[in-house]
Amino acid sequence: MLYDFYYENPTRIHFGKNSLDALKNELNNYGKKVLLVYGGGSIKKIGLYDEVINILNAANKEIYECSGITPNPRYKDMMRGVKLIEDNNIDLILAVGGGSVIDCAKGMSVSMGLKDPFKDLWLDFKDVTKNNVPVGAILTMTGTGSECNGGSVITDEDRMLKKGRVFPPHVYPKFAILNPEYTYTVSKYQMVSGIFDIFSHLMEQYFSGNDENVSDYLIEGLMKTLIKSTKEALKDPKNYEARSNIMWTSSLALNTLVGCGKEQDWEVHSIEHQLSAYTDCAHGMGLAAISVPYYKYIYKYGIDKFVRFAKNVWDIDISNLTKEEAALKGIEALANYIKESKMVYKISELGATEEMLHDIAYSCDLGGAYKKLNHEEILEILKAAY
Ligand code: NZQ
Numbered sequence: 293m294l295y296d297f298y299y300e301n302p303t304r305i306h307f308g309k310n311s312l313d314a315l316k317n318e319l320n321n322y323g324k325k326v327l328l329v330y331g332g333g334s335i336k337k338i339g340l341y342d343e344v345i346n347i348l349n350a351a352n353k354e355i356y357e358c359s360g361i362t363p364n365p366r367y368k369d370m371m372r373g374v375k376l377i378e379d380n381n382i383d384l385i386l387a388v389g390g391g392s393v394i395d396c397a398k399g400m401s402v403s404m405g406l407k408d409p410f411k412d413l414w415l416d417f418k419d420v421t422k423n424n425v426p427v428g429a430i431l432t433m434t435g436t437g438s439e440c441n442g443g444s445v446i447t448d449e450d451r452m453l454k455k456g457r458v459f460p461p462h463v464y465p466k467f468a469i470l471n472p473e474y475t476y477t478v479s480k481y482q483m484v485s486g487i488f489d490i491f492s493h494l495m496e497q498y499f500s501g502n503d504e505n506v507s508d509y510l511i512e513g514l515m516k517t518l519i520k521s522t523k524e525a526l527k528d529p530k531n532y533e534a535r536s537n538i539m540w541t542s543s544l545a546l547n548t549l550v551g552c553g554k555e556q557d558w559e560v561h562s563i564e565h566q567l568s569a570y571t572d573c574a575h576g577m578g579l580a581a582i583s584v585p586y587y588k589y590i591y592k593y594g595i596d597k598f599v600r601f602a603k604n605v606w607d608i609d610i611s612n613l614t615k616e617e618a619a620l621k622g623i624e625a626l627a628n629y630i631k632e633s634k635m636v637y638k639i640s641e642l643g644a645t646e647e648m649l650h651d652i653a654y655s656c657d658l659g660g661a662y663k664k665l666n667h668e669e670i671l672e673i674l675k676a677a678y
């Protein structure tokens with residue numbers, strides 16, 4: 293049974309080796325003033341910055357820049373962009389980078405005229421303006437799905453909070469340019485971090501409900517693709533087949549399609565966001581370190597789905613196993629995948645200290661599907677992940 297849902301994804305996708313060719317036509321849809329938003333310089337190293345500037349110049353655009361957006365993008369950096377938008381009447385925000393840059397661009401797009409948009413939009417969940425500045429995205433690092441969703445995760449260092457908000461479809465990037473070759477230069481650490489982020493998005497949606505739901509079959513297919521492609525990309529980062537499958541799996545995992553009709557969990561993400569607020573860790577690595585202790589804690593409450601995970605995702609022969617044994621075998625396979633892919637397995641490796649654990653646990657949002665946790669239970673999970 294599917295719960296009632298509304299599905300709309302307005303992002304136009306241009307995918308492939310020549311996808312940047314589409315930028316020229318996309319630019320025709322917007323006015324003259326373009327704010328280019330990017331990170332710490334990787335786009336310059338790979339030559340993409342020059343290519344984009346040339347296309348903007350050829351299209352006679354007035355270019356403004358907001359660079360230096362960090363991973364786990366900061367509220368103060370987002371506000372630099374908001375000021376540029378307000379002062380210059382920007383017509384299009386062009387985000388070039390990974391999830392952090394695109395999330396930050398979406399945040400800028402809806403924050404004009406607000407004194408403290410973090411409070412209004414990320415904490416108080418007020419409605420967003422319909423007159424937001426359109427965002428376009430050129431993706432250089434896969435994982436978040438930010439290129440084709442409404443997610444915007446911002447860290448306010450003063451408040452010690454990293455908070456996500458999912459904005460409605462009119463805030464999604466209007467177009468996204470996805471060239472898998474741009475991801476070849478991403479470090480192995482960031483690559484596997486992004487890969488686990490994708491895997492986690494799939495698990496957060498999969499581990500809910502005990503019904504027959506088409507979304508679960510789609511998710512299992514995406515998980516199997518990812519497991520295979522991870523091995524190939526680790527062996528050869530320039531394997532186009534693997535990198536292109538990872539890139540598109542990333543978009544499909546969080547463009548809201550496979551969540552349709554599902555209850556969904558998202559507690560691992562809530563915990564990771566506060567872990568990041570305290571340690572500034574790479575998002576996917578935080579998820580990798582939390583997931584096994586989390587699923588060991590909750591599997592009993594949704595055991596049939598965990599048995600199915602072992603059988604359908606990891607191809608484990610469960611015929612002679614009890615439900616309990618089969619479910620645990622599936623979680624063990626997940627643990628092996630994390631370790632073999634050189635993802636982080638302990639939050640202590642990410643800079644978390646024992647003293648931090650209580651505050652991290654008690655500042656997390658509470659969600660969950662099979663089991664709704666309280667803060668004390670989250671603390672237990674963090675101790676097991678330590
Ligand atoms: O800053 P630069 O120099 O660009 O370097 C980046 C950054 O250091 C680098 N990089 C990106 N493309 C590269 C490259 N290095 C070499 N070659 C390239 N082609 O990679 C580093 C990490 O980039 P970042 O954008 O931070 O990574 P990611 O895409 O994983 O984004 C993580 C952020 O997205 C949020 C996370 O919480 C985190 O803040 N999320 C957003 C979601 C959404 N919009 O729906 C959902 C996710 O669950 C997630 O929470």
Ligand code: ZN
Binds near residue numbers: 436489492493
């Ligand atoms: Zn994520």
